[in-house]
Amino acid sequence: MHRTVADTEAMEALGRELGGQLRAGDLVVLTGPLGAGKTTLTRGIGDGLRVRGPVQSPTFVLARTHPSLVGAAPLVHVDAYRLSGAAELEDLDLDFANSVVVAEWGAGLLDDVADSWLEVVIERRRGGDAADVAASDDLEADEPRSVQLLGHGPRWAGTPYSVAPALGA
Ligand SMILES: Nc1ncnc2c1ncn2[C@@H]1O[C@H](COP(=O)(O)OP(=O)(O)OP(=O)(O)O)[C@@H](O)[C@H]1O
Numbered sequence: 001m002h003r004t005v006a007d008t009e010a011m012e013a014l015g016r017e018l019g020g021q022l023r024a025g026d027l028v029v030l031t032g033p034l035g036a037g038k039t040t041l042t043r044g045i046g047d048g049l050r051v052r053g054p055v056q057s058p059t060f061v062l063a064r065t066h067p068s069l070v071g072a073a074p075l076v077h078v079d080a081y082r083l084s085g086a087a088e089l090e091d092l093d094l095d096f097a098n099s100v101v102v103a104e105w106g107a108g109l110l111d112d113v114a115d116s117w118l119e120v121v122i123e124r125r126r127g128g129d130a131a132d133v134a135a136s137d138d139l140e141a142d143e144p145r146s147v148q149l150l151g152h153g154p155r156w157a158g159t160p161y162s163v164a165p166a167l168g169a
């Protein structure tokens with residue numbers, strides 16, 4: 001499923017929408033360049049899950065756990081970009097089964113640890129125009145993002161995010 005996300009607030013709103021649908025055992029892998037909006041989306045997911053904030057860029061830790069405010073699953077926010085590899089990921093000993101795990105830059109590293117995951121690919125939308133690129137150097141400025149939501153595996157089968165056709169379709 002593809003979405004165009006107009007601004008920062010809309011990215012948080014998309015996260016809240018997703019967060020409302022996530023449950024323990026779910027893995028969300030966010031990919032996109034620096035400043036794409038991965039942490040912004042995760043902040044919305046945290047709101048939707050109703051976990052304790054604030055969700056921030058995990059600069060000093062590889063994974064931060066946000067406990068639920070409503071007795072539900074915690075959010076584990078992973079900065080996979082800073083992980084050197086699968087061994088270091090295993091050392092974190094994440095409780096995938098009982099948490100919602102959201103990993104920034106987790107593509108490739110995390111796909112192997114679960115049989116289902118929701119891949120979110122965020123891209124800044126601009127044409128190939130050089131003037132455009134120069135004008136958008138200011139990462140803070142609201143600017144549309146292209147967001148692809150790709151559900152892999154049985155967890156997402158039959159949902160609007162699924163990349164596989166529904167059985168019997
Ligand atoms: N449509 C948009 N969606 C999301 N963020 C946007 C949008 N337009 C502008 N922004 C801004 O872009 C920045 C995104 O920063 P954010 O930390 O979420 O990115 P990130 O992908 O997590 O970066 P990093 O790779 O450094 O972790 C924020 O300053 C946000 O306000």
Ligand SMILES: [Mg+2]
Pocket residue numbers: 038039040057104
């Ligand atoms: Mg980030």
